[in-house]
Amino acid sequence: MKKIIELKNISKAYDGETVLDHIDLDIYDNEFLTLLGPSGCGKTTTLRIIGGFEHPDEGDVTFLGERINDVPPHKRNVNTVFQKYALFPHLNVFENVAFPLRERKVPKAEIEQKVQEMLELVQLSHLAKRRVTGLSGGQQQRVAIARALIGRPKVLLLDEPLGALDLKLRKDMQQELKKIQKATGITFIFVTHDQEEALTMSDTIVVMSEGKIQQIGTPVDIYNEPQNAFVADFIGESNILDGVMLEDLKVRFSGHTFRCVDKGFQPKEPVDVVVRPEDVDIVSEEKGMLRGVVTSVTFMGVHYEVIVDIGGFKWMIQTTDFVDVDEHIGLSIDPDAIHIMKKSEYSGLYGDYSSFSNELDELSEPGEDESEDAE
Amino acid sequence: MTKKQTPFGGAVLAPYSLWALLFILVPLVFVAYYAFTDNAFAFTFDNVARFFTAKSVVDGVEQRTYLVIFWRSLKLAVISTVICLLLGYPLAYIMARASEKRQKLMMTLIMIPMWMNFLIRTYAWMTILQDTGILNSFLTTLGLGRVHIIGTEGAVVIGMVYDYLPYMVLPIYSIMAKMDVKLLEAARDLGCNSVSVLRRVIWPLSLPGVLSGITMVLIPSVSTFYISQKLGNGKFFLIGDAIEGQYVANNLHFAAAMAFILMVILLAAMAGMKKFTNHRVYGGDTL
Amino acid sequence: MKVTSKIYTAIIFIFLFAPIAILLVFSFNEAKSLSVFSGFSLKWYRELLRDEATLQSVRNTLLLAVSAMAISTVMGTAASVGIMKLRSKWLRATLNVATDIPMTNPDIITGISLMLMFVFVGRLLGLANSLSFWTMLIAHVTFCLPYVILQVLPRLRQMDPSLPEAAMDLGCTPMRAFFKVTIPEIMPGILTGAIMAFTMSLDDFVISYFTSGAGFQTLPIRIYNMTKKTVTPKMYALATIIFFVILALLLISNLTDKKEEKQKQ
Numbered sequence: 001m002k003k004i005i006e007l008k009n010i011s012k013a014y015d016g017e018t019v020l021d022h023i024d025l026d027i028y029d030n031e032f033l034t035l036l037g038p039s040g041c042g043k044t045t046t047l048r049i050i051g052g053f054e055h056p057d058e059g060d061v062t063f064l065g066e067r068i069n070d071v072p073p074h075k076r077n078v079n080t081v082f083q084k085y086a087l088f089p090h091l092n093v094f095e096n097v098a099f100p101l102r103e104r105k106v107p108k109a110e111i112e113q114k115v116q117e118m119l120e121l122v123q124l125s126h127l128a129k130r131r132v133t134g135l136s137g138g139q140q141q142r143v144a145i146a147r148a149l150i151g152r153p154k155v156l157l158l159d160e161p162l163g164a165l166d167l168k169l170r171k172d173m174q175q176e177l178k179k180i181q182k183a184t185g186i187t188f189i190f191v192t193h194d195q196e197e198a199l200t201m202s203d204t205i206v207v208m209s210e211g212k213i214q215q216i217g218t219p220v221d222i223y224n225e226p227q228n229a230f231v232a233d234f235i236g237e238s239n240i241l242d243g244v245m246l247e248d249l250k251v252r253f254s255g256h257t258f259r260c261v262d263k264g265f266q267p268k269e270p271v272d273v274v275v276r277p278e279d280v281d282i283v284s285e286e287k288g289m290l291r292g293v294v295t296s297v298t299f300m301g302v303h304y305e306v307i308v309d310i311g312g313f314k315w316m317i318q319t320t321d322f323v324d325v326d327e328h329i330g331l332s333i334d335p336d337a338i339h340i341m342k343k344s345e346y347s348g349l350y351g352d353y354s355s356f357s358n359e360l361d362e363l364s365e366p367g368e369d370e371s372e373d374a375e
Numbered sequence: 376m377t378k379k380q381t382p383f384g385g386a387v388l389a390p391y392s393l394w395a396l397l398f399i400l401v402p403l404v405f406v407a408y409y410a411f412t413d414n415a416f417a418f419t420f421d422n423v424a425r426f427f428t429a430k431s432v433v434d435g436v437e438q439r440t441y442l443v444i445f446w447r448s449l450k451l452a453v454i455s456t457v458i459c460l461l462l463g464y465p466l467a468y469i470m471a472r473a474s475e476k477r478q479k480l481m482m483t484l485i486m487i488p489m490w491m492n493f494l495i496r497t498y499a500w501m502t503i504l505q506d507t508g509i510l511n512s513f514l515t516t517l518g519l520g521r522v523h524i525i526g527t528e529g530a531v532v533i534g535m536v537y538d539y540l541p542y543m544v545l546p547i548y549s550i551m552a553k554m555d556v557k558l559l560e561a562a563r564d565l566g567c568n569s570v571s572v573l574r575r576v577i578w579p580l581s582l583p584g585v586l587s588g589i590t591m592v593l594i595p596s597v598s599t600f601y602i603s604q605k606l607g608n609g610k611f612f613l614i615g616d617a618i619e620g621q622y623v624a625n626n627l628h629f630a631a632a633m634a635f636i637l638m639v640i641l642l643a644a645m646a647g648m649k650k651f652t653n654h655r656v657y658g659g660d661t662l
Numbered sequence: 663m664k665v666t667s668k669i670y671t672a673i674i675f676i677f678l679f680a681p682i683a684i685l686l687v688f689s690f691n692e693a694k695s696l697s698v699f700s701g702f703s704l705k706w707y708r709e710l711l712r713d714e715a716t717l718q719s720v721r722n723t724l725l726l727a728v729s730a731m732a733i734s735t736v737m738g739t740a741a742s743v744g745i746m747k748l749r750s751k752w753l754r755a756t757l758n759v760a761t762d763i764p765m766t767n768p769d770i771i772t773g774i775s776l777m778l779m780f781v782f783v784g785r786l787l788g789l790a791n792s793l794s795f796w797t798m799l800i801a802h803v804t805f806c807l808p809y810v811i812l813q814v815l816p817r818l819r820q821m822d823p824s825l826p827e828a829a830m831d832l833g834c835t836p837m838r839a840f841f842k843v844t845i846p847e848i849m850p851g852i853l854t855g856a857i858m859a860f861t862m863s864l865d866d867f868v869i870s871y872f873t874s875g876a877g878f879q880t881l882p883i884r885i886y887n888m889t890k891k892t893v894t895p896k897m898y899a900l901a902t903i904i905f906f907v908i909l910a911l912l913l914i915s916n917l918t919d920k921k922e923e924k925q926k927q
Binding site: 385387388389390391392394395396398399400401402403405406408409462465466469470479481483484485486487488490491492493494495496498499500501502503507508509511512537540541590594595597598600601605615618619622627630631634637638641645 | 667670671674675677678679681682684685688697698737738740741743744745747748757760761763764766767768769770771772774775776777778779781782800801803804807811861865867868872881882885886889897900901904905908909912916
């Protein structure tokens with residue numbers, strides 16, 4: 001695969017506050033790459049540096065091997081779909097899409113034809129003469145994509161483009177974006193704080209936190225083999241426990257020694273152990289490797305979310321079996337459901353559900369407050 | 376996170392900065408300079424002192440000429456402002472609650488006299504209030520006898536109220552029109568009757584509008600000179616007349632001294648008012 | 663309540679319009695009287711149209727207002743762009759205060775202060791007449807500028823900052839992005855600012871009074887001189903014409919507003 005963009009040792013600070021801390025990232029031809037992380041993690045700044053709207057304080061950005069640190073946005077073969085679309089309100093749909101071609105003084109007939117083609121691709125041909133301010137969120141989104149794609153950029157940057165859409169529309173647009181990416185063969189760099197969105201759409205996910213890249217990998221890798229507690233917690237739900245690697249394939253945590261599939265650690269090395277809630281089986285108390293008391297049960301539709309107190313640590317378990325609060329149960333965990341991670345700065349910060357509450361979780365979801373533009 | 380980018384450097388701000396410095400700030404320095412110098416531009420307190428100490432005899436009574444004038448200006452301006460507020464506040468309220476179509480119509484009707492030059496508006500009142508004017512001929516036709524209004528303080532107040540009433544109505548109206556109707560409903564819901572809704576919700580929320588209305592009426596009325604010349608009686612009726620008179624007499628240093636004193640007093644008054652509303656509206660000096 | 667507020671509104675509007683109505687009616691009076699209408703005539707209008715000094719003052723006022731509007735709109739818009747970009751809090755606060763001064767200071771002080779400076783500088787340069795069209799233009803631009811900035815700056819603040827970025831992203835140089843995207847976005851503010859500057863300049867008497875030279879008379883100053891001495895119904899005719907011009911302008915602007923609303927829907 002051909003390398004298109006390379007970020008080398010990029011740092012950036014605003015007013016003394018570090019936003020990006022020595023980032024290295026390679027972006028390849030024809031891939032769907034997602035920058036994923038909570039708000040303030042530096043993902044948008046990374047995107048803006050690639051787009052040319054910000055200058056890195058340190059490090060180099062290269063495009064097909066050439067350093068482009070000082071190349072202004074209008075000279076980069078990269079286009080952006082902005083967070084709130086940034087459609088030009090004084091131009092209609094057609095003129096918005098035609099904007100880059102008019103800038104390049106493309107002949108009229110050619111503009112007409114190209115814009116029509118592009119509007120067909122995003123299924124908006126019937127709205128060509130409409131004012132953009134009257135369009136729905138989904139339609140504006142399509143105009144923004146068409147406008148960014150018409151100049152045939154090598155790379156398309158998308159800054160949380162689905163953030164303002166409602167859930168249903170969002171799912172549809174995810175599929176459609178993926179389809180457009182496949183059809184055009186253009187590299188998409190997609191910024192989001194929504195892990196589900198990242199998992200469903202991406203070829204490569206870059207998990208970021210506090211200006212640093214935490215992990216780069218395919219969705220499956222990231223989910224199954226998180227590199228540290230932050231990644232494990234941010235992607236999906238996980239129980240993260242303090243453990244000790246006794247020897248290869250043998251780990252001890254929660255007062256029990258488990259067989260596992262990981263090796264290559266020092267003997268007696270302290271580690272973080274990740275167990276996904278859906279990988280825990282509920283068994284009768286006597287048969288359990290671990291024993292505990294159910295403290296809460298929440299019905300989630302497909303499954304129940306059960307919080308179990310095991311020696312003071314609260315586990316989350318997703319199960320289709322019904323258990324009752326205060327019931328004593330046993331837990332059983334298969335070796336391949338146990339994932340071992342080296343200790344990191346994030347150890348001990350995540351993975352305990354003792355203060356778990358669904359409502360709180362939703363309240364702290366960043367970026368959700370932008371839904372006022374949803375229409 | 377977004378850095379504001381503009382295509383131009385600081386060059387875009389330079390002309391205005393220079394202009395503001397040369398033609399807004401420096402002229403104010405000149406006011407102070409002239410106020411504290413004599414005709415030979417030597418430093419002196421005489422001009423300022425003259426304002427406070429000059430005496431003259433009016434109707435056999437000796438009085439401090441300029442302090443009396445200043446006091447009269449302040450009194451008439453405050454009276455006019457209060458009348459404007461009393462007349463304008465209900466009108467602003469009625470406008471804000473009217474249908475959208477009617478609001479537009481009333482706005483236009485308020486703007487028409489505002490856009491007519493105030494010289495013409497004042498002049499119109501002069502022709503009405505004159506001893507031989509239309510008011511008196513109307514009164515005599517009714518057999519009510521004549522009234523002598525022109526040349527009195529009352530006439531000046533009428534002129535000020537007439538000229539500046541729109542400046543009171545508009546800011547209050549614009550605040551009230553933006554006021555969320557749900558707030559009033561909430562107050563009702565929480566047990567307020569119409570009077571207490573007005574007192575506890577509408578009035579405090581409209582205070583910023585009231586404040587800017589008051590400044591927009593008080594400042595031109597306290598410093599006017601045309602209204603008093605046409606509707607008042609004498610040359611040195613108000614402080615504005617006094618300043619203008621000294622200007623016409625080419626006595627620039629004393630004119631500057633009076634302008635300087637007026638400016639200082641108004642600045643202090645406005646700072647005080649701002650503090651007061653901040654306190655009333657936000658419960659403290661938040662700004 | 664409804665009836666009371668209707669009556670109240672009616673009384674206020676009668677108070678506002680009665681004097682204008684009286685001027686209007688008596689402008690068609692045959693005699694010079696202000697209280698007795700003795701017959702319809704257009705003679706005061708004819709006399710007004712023969713008054714070269716007044717006509718010249720109308721031309722002067724328009725020339726001055728158009729120049730002041732053009733200069734203050736361009737400079738004020740540029741200043742707003744600059745203020746948006748300004749990082750230094752101290753500089754921003756200073757500029758805010760400076761912008762506030764012409765609006766809060768009484769006109770008489772603005773007028774006097776400029777006049778004092780012009781006279782002083784004129785004396786330094788050894789000019790016989792330090793006040794002229796140019797001093798008046800400077801004065802008018804000065805008090806028009808804050809109104810332009812007050813209209814343009816909020817527009818710039820409301821604008822999505824990614825709009826010009828999008829234009830650059832799509833191939834515009836920063837300069838072209840400014841003219842193709844930013845300017846159309848803030849155009850309503852610029853237009854309102856320009857109109858306000860124009861009307862403020864047309865309407866101003868006090869500041870003009872202190873900064874005008876002998877050779878250049880604007881309409882408000884002409885009106886002042888006309889009303890200084892005797893009462894003349896020529897003034898009424900002038901007031902009537904001004905009233906109808908304003909009425910027409912307001913109606914036109916209302917109509918265009920309506921058209922715009924319809925287009926939006």
